[in-house]
Amino acid sequence: MSTSLSRQGSLTLTQQLAERLAERIRMRLLPAGTRLPSVRECARQQNVSAYTVVAAYDLLQAQGLVEARPQRGFFVRDFVQNLPLLQDGQAQIAMKSAATQMPAGLTPGARINASMLIRGMFVESVAGKPQPGAGVLPAEWLDVGFLAAAVRKVSSGQGLRESMVRYGEPMGDSSLREALARRMQRLGIAASPAQIITTMGATQALDIVSRALLQPGDPVMVEEPGWAVEYARLAAMGMRVLPVPRGPEGPDLAVMQRYCETMAPKLYVSVSVLHNPTGYSLSAASAHEVLQMAQRHGFYVVEDDTYCHIAPDHAPRVTALDRLQRSIYISGFAKVLVPNWRIGYLAAPPELVERLLDTKLLSTLSTPTLMEQAMALCMEQGQLRRHAERLRQHLAQARSRSVALAQQAGCRFVAEPAGMFGWVDTGVDTETLAQRLLDEGYLIAPGAMFHASRGANTCMRINFATTQDAAFWRVFETAVKQMQDAA
Structure with a gap:
């Protein structure tokens, strides 16, 4: 992306400015509902005349990408939902842009923060x-040489054919679940392989829990500030998001108590260790209070331990204190190793395992055996x-x-x-x-x-x-x- 508009380019300054803004709108870098800078402010930022900005905004409005609101300025429209307003050729270009640039799993045109x-x-x-x-971490930090060797080893001989012609184990590869149980034991979390289900990344684990335990309209407590994708995911499923302020020790317990008394929430989702975005880690005292509240009011605590591999093993975790009674543990490997493999997992109370497994099977049938076996080998040999x-x-x-x-x-x-x-x-x-x-x-x-x-x-x-x-x-x-x- 060029840092300034070119007066020697083949396109006019108006066209260049309109194209730059249109690209950002289609890539959702300017989400639906965003107010564009005022004409005067945009002109100053881009070092062009106010006339150029007005003309560029008019072009965007003609393409159906923005709308003018009297006395308020120009605002980004939900451009995919408004494709019928465009000319046929413009609609095809916009739809193609949305299809090729929007990551899989996101609804084009959705108002996602x-x-x-x-x-x-x-x-x-x-x-x-x-x-x-x-x-994510820089690609050069993610040394995958030992992973490649593990893949070669588990795919030699009959192993490759078996992994290609059969579905994997419904719960996930047994060798990986055994390695995960040992890993969780070192964190103080008592979970047997029979309580662990592998998933396509930690995000799918969160999705499985939500789909299995919630109905549209159910209230869910989520930390604020918190993971933006989780807000968007829950809202897209029709859940009522209840933000809970997150501090250095943990969540605001008074706010949680008020929600419990008035809203009867079904879940509390927490990144307890190395919280995103603050970096806070939950104190043992706060974890204990949260668990007591969960027992009194009947909600489950979903502990997202995405950053467990870069966090101290001794950091307090809700699931370690609770022994997976009113809590569900979720983690994965995308942050520290092979993001594209999408290997995650959850550990749950025994009475929830079958319900969560049914939800996994309805969405993905199984997870890739070959990659799970390679990950298990890396864990067993200490390489991870x-x-x-x-x-x-x-x-x-x-x-x-x-x-x-x-x-x-x-x-x-x-x-x-x-x-x-x-x-x-x-x-x-x-x-x-x-x-x-x-x-x-x-x-x-x-x-x-x-x-x-x-x-x-x-x-x-x-x-x-x-x-x-x-x-x-x-x-x-x-x-x-x-x-x-x-x-």
Whole structure:
């Protein structure tokens, strides 16, 4: 993506500006409902005349991508739902763009606050630069050499044919479930292989739990700030999302108690260790209070331990205290190893296992045996553990550099830096900042994305692994100063 409009290009400045904005709308970097910058502000940002901006906005309106609201400005429309308003050729182009650029599993045109984060997962970089808002570790950190060797070993001889011509075990490969049970034991979580079900990533595990235990309209407590995709997923299923403020020790127990008394929630979903985006880890005292509340009011605690491989084994976990009575444990390997393999798992109370297994079978039948056997072999030989240790060392070094650069750039850490992500206060509205930085080729994760109800927010989440570049922080400082001067 070019950083400025070209006066020597084959397209006019109006056409270039309209195309740039149209691309962002179709990629959901400007989600439906977003207000475009005012004509004066956009002209100043792009160093063009107000006439050029007005003409570009008119082009977008003619294409059905934005709408003008009297006295309020221009707003992004739900462009896929409005395709009939376009001319046939424009509709085909827009539909093709949506089909080829929208990640599988997302509904084109849906009003999903997580859009920018999802794009960051599927696009390694914008303009070839490391992305501050990325939700994954750099590819060069993920050494998969030992995985390739494991795949060759488990696929030799009859193993390959068996994995190709038969469905896998319904619960998941037995060797992997046994390895997972041993891994969970080291975390203090008592789960037998018969309580473990493998899934297509931790996200599918969350989806299985929701589909098995909830009905549309059911209230679900979710941490705020929290994982934007979880808000969107639950809302798309018709659930009532109840945001619970998350602090350094754990959730706001008073808020949870009020929900329990008035809403009768069915689930509480928590990233207890190295919380996304704050990096907080649950205290043992808070975990105990949550479990007592779950027992009194009859809801299940869903513990998403996605970052377990880069977290201390001794960190308190709800499921360790509860011994899987009112809790369900979920994790996976996408954050630290082979994201594309989509290997995840859940461990549940015995009385829920069959219901959760039925839901898995209805959605995917089975999970890929070959990859699960290879993962089991890596766990049994200690290769995954050694890989995780190397990642923790890389992250510790990256975190130190990134924190220093962020503080030099004027950011304040809202939470003590820990794990993979930092939660920083920039002092300016980060949704506006995001669009400015996108012009410079940087994709950030604005704070509004991590709240159930969207609103102005001065925080952003940074990935310590991808914010060690001083060049980004110089661009960041310039953009923030411009916003402050314009205020």
